[in-house]
Amino acid sequence: MARRNKVAPAAYPPPVDPQKEFIKRELDPEDERIDVGVAIVGGGTAGLATANRLLQLLQDDPETMERLGEVPVAVIEKAKACGGHNLSGAVVRPGPLQELYPDLTREDWRKEGFAFGEVKKDAVYLTPTSKTAIRIPTPPGFRNHGNEIISVSALARYQAQRAEENGAYILTETAATQLLVEDGRVKGVRSGDKGRGKEGEELSNFEPGADITAKFTVLAEGCWGHLTGAAIREFGLQGPEPQVWELGVKEVWKVPKPLDRVIHTMGPWPLKIRSKYGHVGGTWIYPMKDENTGEDLVSIGFVVELDYADATTSAHDLLQTFKTHPLVRKILEGGERIAWGAKALPGGGYWSMPKLTMPGALLVGDAAGMVDTIALKGVHHCIKSGILAAEAIYQALKTGSDSLEHYEEAVEKSSIGKELYEVRNARQPLQKGLIKGGPLSGIAQVTKGKLPPGRLSWHRNDHVPMFIGDTKDVYVQPDGKYTFDKLSSVFISGNATRDDAPNHIRVQKNVPREVAETWVWMCPAGVYEIPEDAPEEGNVDVIVNYTNCVQCGAITAKGGRLTTPEGGDGPLYQIT
């Protein structure tokens, strides 16, 4: 039975001051700094594409390369290995990847272990009930013929290898905690301290971070850019509309018989169709053929917009429940789960994108919100933005210019700008619900963005008033063999966060139950808990088991804040 109370998480902002905490205005003395040519924050798809392309250009221009000093390109990555914190579906348009590595064929991609086959067939289903599935004609955005199924985690490992071979320094287990800003210009980033205790005190093996100064800085932090957020505020880069977010929970399964098609489902089951729940989401099921082991794998995930209003909405449980649908059982039964992970993604599209350049730095990839949520594609935009960023930086280095402004124009004119512009108004209507918003969204897609005119607005995810509803009633009880609970899932993500590391999650610790329950259900890793003896109504305490955190970022959309963890912590994804 739904309760009366409705509370918006935005009313309980987390105790964090991004500009104060994430921006450092006085640099350390010169001999204590580490000077590099170009600093790239984030060793994911976009950051490494930037490194790859830049080093390709510098290979042919030793003079400019030399001017960058001993460390021409440094990639700063907080996971234990590049790809460790990367997760996506993913069905990828091949163009930008072919452009980045003209020496590789698609067969080569598969041999290198990051690609798993070309899409031959696709199918889209509606799931009106837990037992039925209706195939519908594939909407234009979901046509995937010729695209490649890729693991962004595995791709990042390959990209990092190439970057290193070409002279990049890949600094893994290193978090970038602050943006260095001096005289209104980004001068680099500061790396995080290591060896602090729970209360932030210095432990016996404490090692302070260092100021890494660079001619140009690339912010490729992906979803939840800590420094990106601070930079946007500092330099006034906000886009016309606020950013909104979606959360995806994914599993990879080894299966007895190969899947022959790419599948997307659009609900409604197990989501609720009535607009008061605010449910917008769907699933993917992609076949993967591992060329190296010969194994047949399947990538399956559930994505839900974080705009929902029912506090008991849990993407992890929705995925587990969805797996019990006969459509899925046919595919997974007899198989073995080999991976699990979760990650948030920016869903605002064109109007939510920030301005991409600031003095001394630029934004690439998901940090800049370059995801097309109609076609569910962002990876190829990440790669393309990395290529364009590298070219802009190279030009600036070569001509001795200080400015990267032409990057913005290059992105607008490229496939990124074109594709995102076309769907710029297609998702906003769904904030009113699938039924109310569906038609307008459909019109936007069918007219390829000519209609509706102007700019449709987004409201922020954390402004949605939450209520404790009954979405949870549909969830299955995990059996530990086919469906799984959160803790055992966190376990296989390779999560090894130091027990006495400082808490990197900021939330208010005493909030209305509606807000607390939102966090408890939402978090795929079971970080938040409400004490058993907490009152049923009114405010409750929130326990934060931050060592479970897989750094998906969802909390930042719904009233909390994920801040920079100690480098090396978090999951170690390999095939997500």
Added chain:
Amino acid sequence: MSNILVYALHHEGAFNKNSLGAVSEAARVAGEIGGEAHAVVVGEGISDDLAASLGNYGAKKVFKVEAPEGLAAPAIDAVSKIFQDGGYQYAIFGGGLLGFEIGAGLAARVNAGITLEVTGVGVENGKVVAERPILGDSAISTSRYKDKGVIVARLNAFEAKEGGSPAPVETVSVELSPQAGQVTMVSRGEQRGADIDIESADIIVAGGRGLGKAEGFKLCEDLAAAFGSNAAVAATRAVVDAGWYPYAAQIGQTGKTVAPKLYLAAGISGAIQHKVGMQNSENIVAINKDANAPIFEFADLGIVGDLNKILPKLTEAVKARKGG
């Protein structure tokens, strides 16, 4: 040669029980390949009677070597000489620090294959093979030897079986290698006060969230005290995080890994992060009021009930049984 050499660790007039287990196991396996188990003891002033007593555990002959105790180097010299002079093909060691050290040195000296953490020994086509768990105990791997094999057991893997009679003792003199002369024992087997090391406790009483509050640990401490001096109290990560118990007592993925004779889990759900730290315990007893707690899936004895009622009564009953 179908006789098997087995090392028996001596300390202060007795043989370590892991060694006795190894002797019994060696006797069993030797029997299967048509041979005998011969024991080797190395130490200072070991009486013939004491050495002969290994016959009660299955040894048919005992070699006695006078040399410094508690150190690997002299024992490696001793066992290697006997192994080579006697033309043995297999040697078995009980688990434990010295078993590992001496076994490894022996394997290198006589050019044998070595398997450690062995939980089972068998015979295949007249040859001895050893089994050991791998991958966090999720699979068993079998070791096959090209020629000579040294088998070192996991701690407490083999049980000592009595039966047989005192064996003939042969004193062997061994010239010690130069490296044996480089090491001297200053003090051996020091027990470190009241703080029992969780990893070597025979019995562990562990508490989790189900205790309700930090004070709940008193129930665990009382029960551990009732079990005696070789029992320790441990905790899950959740309660250590909450400050109810110190980190040194934490068991689990990021805490300590233990395998005591008895692991009694009170108010612990049994999530995998905890399970991996204690799943090899010989006997697992769980008390939890939630019948669906995952711990009941792998506990040997599960009690669904209120630990606040059960623990105090159990403590009294244990005290009574031990005191009486």
Added chain:
Amino acid sequence: MKIAVLVKEVPDAAVQKRIDPATGRLDRSGEKNLNPYDTHALEAAIQIREGGAVPVEEIVAITAGPESAVRTLHKAVSLGADRSIHLTDEALAGSDVVATGYALAKVLERENPDLVLLGQQSDDGQCYSIGAVVAEFLGRPSVTQVIKLDVSGDELTCERQAEYGYDTVKVKLPAVISVGDAINEPRYPSLKAIMSAKKKPLETLSAADAGIDTGRVGADGSNVQCGDFKEPPQKEPGTIIEDEDTDATVEKIIAWLEERKLLA
């Protein structure tokens, strides 16, 4: 004093490991790390240098492994080793403990360090043995499970943690010491150290360079073969008691414990 630290590349502890269905062998792909126990050995070496009780002329990190093991050496150097040596050769693949120890000993012979330090166990299975094997081939004493190490002149005083209690042992150099994780808290490398690690000298040796007889290493040269991975014996399902009458329940528990001799 010259210190050599043996380091090993191992699969990351937190990542699930599987048996490769095609080969029946351990799937060794995936994330690799410097064996955590070896970081304690490196820290111990650095602490000896910083302690000043004896002058340490150099700390060299040595590993035997495939190409990827180079990362392990970079890590070791960023943690404080002065240079590193990479023994890598196809012939070594599939070596068992004794073969690996023999190979490492040959490299150590060339270097002739006063003290060899290493972690007592590794995350991928071999426990407490490589130190003893290496020591045997070098003709030196080995002490394992060392959790405290003091140096004075050419003598070490070691405290080691055995299952029966703590021993204090004195060892005259040269020696091979395997350390436990309780010995120290390894430091984090500074960014500067990490970035300059690649510039420190790294020597690559083949089996021939090290004078290793290839007949004694590799799968064929090893004395033991592990294989045949099978399921462990299924545990008997446990007994469940619902507590209704606590006195009766406690009696049942006591009887159960006595049956298993746990109240002796």
